[in-house]
Amino acid sequence: MLGDKNELYPIFLKVNQLNIIIIGGGEVALEKLSFLLKSSPNAKVGLIALDFSPELLALAKKHDILTMQRPYTQNILHKQHIVIAATNNKDVNAEIYRDAKQKQLLVNVADTPELCDFYLGGIVTKGNVKIAISTNGKSPTVAKRLRQFFEEVIPDDINVMVGNLNSFRKTIKGTFKSKVDALNKLTETLLIKN
Ligand SMILES: C[C@@]1(CC(=O)O)c2cc3[nH]c(cc4nc(cc5[nH]c(cc(n2)[C@H]1CCC(=O)O)[C@@](C)(CC(=O)O)[C@@H]5CCC(=O)O)C(CC(=O)O)=C4CCC(=O)O)c(CCC(=O)O)c3CC(=O)O
Numbered sequence: 543m544l545g546d547k548n549e550l551y552p553i554f555l556k557v558n559q560l561n562i563i564i565i566g567g568g569e570v571a572l573e574k575l576s577f578l579l580k581s582s583p584n585a586k587v588g589l590i591a592l593d594f595s596p597e598l599l600a601l602a603k604k605h606d607i608l609t610m611q612r613p614y615t616q617n618i619l620h621k622q623h624i625v626i627a628a629t630n631n632k633d634v635n636a637e638i639y640r641d642a643k644q645k646q647l648l649v650n651v652a653d654t655p656e657l658c659d660f661y662l663g664g665i666v667t668k669g670n671v672k673i674a675i676s677t678n679g680k681s682p683t684v685a686k687r688l689r690q691f692f693e694e695v696i697p698d699d700i701n702v703m704v705g706n707l708n709s710f711r712k713t714i715k716g717t718f719k720s721k722v723d724a725l726n727k728l729t730e731t732l733l734i735k736n
């Protein structure tokens with residue numbers, strides 16, 4: 543199992559432009575929503591569950607997120623792009639997976655890695671720099687610890703450097719290759735080890 547190939551391809555989604563539905567209103571839904579909103583406070587999310595924990599309701603209210611207290615039915619997937627199943631009912635989670643696949647939506651069944659088109663990862667944000675961490679579904683705890691480690695070691699002023707290079711990037715003229723050369727030259731000392 544641990545020798546499995548790691549074929550995941552990370553992408554950085556603009557979730558303020560995508561509709562995400564989370565089904566479930568307990569611990570796991572709270573964890574997934576908290577990390578989603580921490581990274582993307584304007585994510586377009588809807589929540590549906592038989593019942594919601596008070597913490598989840600409070601978080602949803604704070605971010606103006608619609609909560610629907612009712613059982614999952616397939617029609618809820620209408621107009622969604624991404625589906626996260628976080629109920630405590632394996633059959634319902636499997637039904638959500640089948641319905642989502644039929645509609646060719648991206649789906650994550652939080653308690654079943656095999657039923658995930660993508661994983662939610664650990665996320666480190668330093669201004670414009672964002673690092674996503676996954677262990678290929680094998681140890682979320684390691685993903686969390688790595689997130690904490692990188693939050694410590696990556697300097698906050700990395701964003702200043704990104705800003706400066708962005709300004710410089712706009713001023714340089716010439717061919718694509720000459721621009722790449724200029725940017726590489728300016729940043730090569732970043733890779734020199736002590
Ligand atoms: C596959 C995946 C699917 C998905 O949810 O996307 C998944 C699945 C499962 N998680 C489980 C448990 C825990 N999850 C966490 C924490 C996080 N889980 C996250 C992601 C993912 N979790 C995806 C893979 C990511 C990857 O590739 O590495 C993080 C990174 C991001 C996020 O949640 O947004 C977030 C840390 C965020 C942060 O702190 O930065 C902790 C630790 C803690 O809470 O302290 C525990 C308890 C300890 C343990 O088990 O490790 C279980 C067992 C359930 C059971 O036993 O019943 C399953 C199901 C299974 O593995 O079968």
Ligand SMILES: NC(=O)C1=CN([C@@H]2O[C@H](COP(=O)(O)OP(=O)(O)OC[C@H]3O[C@@H](n4cnc5c(N)ncnc54)[C@H](O)[C@@H]3O)[C@@H](O)[C@H]2O)C=CC1
Nearest residue numbers: 566567568569570591592593613614629630631634652653
């Ligand atoms: N991916 C992860 O990070 C983790 C996954 N899990 C697993 O995830 C599952 C959920 O765990 P918890 O959130 O702790 O459970 P919970 O008991 O706190 O919440 C379950 C939620 O599912 C909702 N629900 C149940 N049937 C429904 C239906 N037919 N329609 C709509 N909503 C429905 C309930 O209303 C409730 O809000 C468990 O199977 C657990 O083993 C647990 C820990 C971490």
